[in-house]
Amino acid sequence: MAVKVLAIVLAGGEGKRLMPLTADRAKPGVPFGGIYRMIDFVLSNLANGGYLKMVVLTQYKSHSLDRHISKTWRMSTLLGNYVTPVPAQQRLGPRWFAGSADAIYQSLNLINDESPDYVIVFGADHIYRMDPKQMVNDHIASGAAVTVAGIRQPKSMSDQFGVIDVAEDGKRIKAFREKPREVDGLPDAPDEIYASMGNYVFTTRALCEAVTKDAQDPDSKHDMGGNIIPMLVERGEANVYDFRDNEVLGSNERDRGYWRDVGTLDSFYEAHMDLIATEPIFNLYNHDWPIFTNYGSWPPAKFVHGYDDRQGRAIESMISPGVVVSGSLVERSVISPNVRVNSWAHVEGAVLMEGVSVGRRAVVRNAIIDKNVVIPEGAQIGVDLDRDRKLYTVSDNGVVVIGKGQRVEL
Ligand code: ADQ
Known part of the structure; x- marks a missing residue:
């Protein structure tokens, strides 16, 4: 038996x-x-x-x-x-x-x-x-x-x-x-x-x-x-x-x-970085051992406004459905569903959770941003850590973490 x-x-x-x-x-x-x-x-x-x-x-x-x-x-x-x-x-x-x-x-x-x-x-x-x-x-x-x-x-x-x-x-x-x-x-x-x-x-x-x-x-x-x-x-x-x-x-x-x-x-941040390399340490694209989930019915990710001095692209990143990267650059990042990254923004080494919105000309660097946080136009996260420490959580290794419902100051 x-x-x-x-x-x-x-x-x-x-x-x-x-x-x-x-x-x-x-x-x-x-x-x-x-x-x-x-x-x-x-x-x-x-x-x-x-x-x-x-x-x-x-x-x-x-x-x-x-x-x-x-x-x-x-x-x-x-x-x-x-x-x-x-x-x-x-x-x-x-x-x-x-x-x-x-x-x-x-x-x-x-x-x-x-x-x-x-x-x-x-x-x-x-x-x-x-x-x-x-x-x-x-x-x-x-x-x-x-x-x-x-x-x-x-x-x-x-x-x-x-x-x-x-x-x-x-x-x-x-x-x-x-x-x-x-x-x-x-x-x-x-x-x-x-x-x-x-x-x-x-x-x-x-x-x-x-x-x-x-x-x-x-x-x-x-x-x-x-x-x-x-x-x-x-x-x-x-x-x-x-x-x-x-x-x-x-x-x-x-x-x-x-x-x-x-x-x-x-370690939470580093585990994300393990996912995104060309040959990742942890390969989620192994179809013999799928990781199952359910994230709702989002449309495909979309990249627009890639001209002049604007980028409209993502590289060495994982971009989930429902995301729109518009005239902005996303690098070495993991982006959850329904995130918006607006023109001239630069997202680098970041983990953005569902529904985050990054305003025009904002910079988000080495950060974890929780669900639905609004990064206003021109805001800078992860650029001046002394300032970030006063407003948000900053990890031992300098990763800026903004929790759910937190207001981001200009
Ligand atoms: P910890 O993770 O620190 O160490 P613990 O806090 O007891 O130990 O959590 C173990 C697991 O049980 C976690 O998945 C946690 O979510 C869950 N858990 C804790 N309390 C619970 C409760 N009351 N009801 C239901 N779930 C509960 C453990 C071991 C170590 C080992 C590390 C490895 O105790 O020996 O080395 O995990 O990370």
Whole structure:
């Protein structure tokens, strides 16, 4: 009989470090790559891997996320497939989820209803391409209680990740520390650590037992990375799955394995820049592994008024439907649907979200501009960072971020 697998996607994260983009939406609901939302990447990976029973656990400001999921991820119920957003259950009384493990504990009834053999628990706030089937097969073959996906990351980022210490056999996790400040580098790469990707495959019984035991512990933070994984590591029942072993079908070598934690404004910005090069590090044009979404019925993008001293063009950029670039130049940018760029404007190294309007002669450089922001005629963004810092958010690397509903001053 076929192995039964349920996928649980943790989509309740606040994403504080992405403010102002997360001011009124959950992090997995943040628009990404012109036409997508962050959550589309995990859901597409699961769908492409053949896992079509997915529960998405939400809590924080989930309205736009819920709307996106129900608009985009509606599946035919004929085959018993579904993508269901599940808000905080409050099964234990009137309280929010304490942490990601509590979110699963409160949703145990969903696991019982489905009675799967294995449960995939994936986070929703990474941009990546991964075939989850290879990880599930690795987990089944090993007989472990949990398998944690691992990837090498710079040692300087240890306080943002669960750090894995692997036994000699290269599989069993000897020790797991959640976001440690002090950590040794890897023997063969002193500047690197082996980081948890926050993606797990559990044998169902082990998951249910672990979150139930954790729920009784008053000292626990009820966190998957902080409590559940360390519990199973201590029992010697946790294995690692090396992301380097994951192969996704693609038209060229560069299409293999891509993963980025977009927890900060700078990494969010850089992940966009990974998309636009001629040979992009992350190739969305890989038709063997599509990223699914739904962005409405916009007309094709249009480029007009390209004469005299006007440009009317875009280069090294991704331009979504519904966009009009009129007599202006767009370079190294990712432009979402229904954006207008007006005459003599220059947009360079920018991420413009849906409905942004860039006025005549405006300059927008190294910036992320949230939905429907109006850049008035002649405004300059990303030109004088000292001035921008007084008015907007400016990231560590100097990316100017203007949130939804913010007024842009001349
Ligand atoms: P973080 O992402 O910092 O680290 P956490 O804030 O618990 O950990 O978020 C994990 C996932 O769960 C995210 O997708 C988030 O959206 C979601 N989430 C958090 N609380 C939730 C709740 N109450 N209900 C529903 N969803 C919730 C984790 C791991 C690390 C690992 C990094 C990789 O803990 O070990 O290295 O991911 O980025």
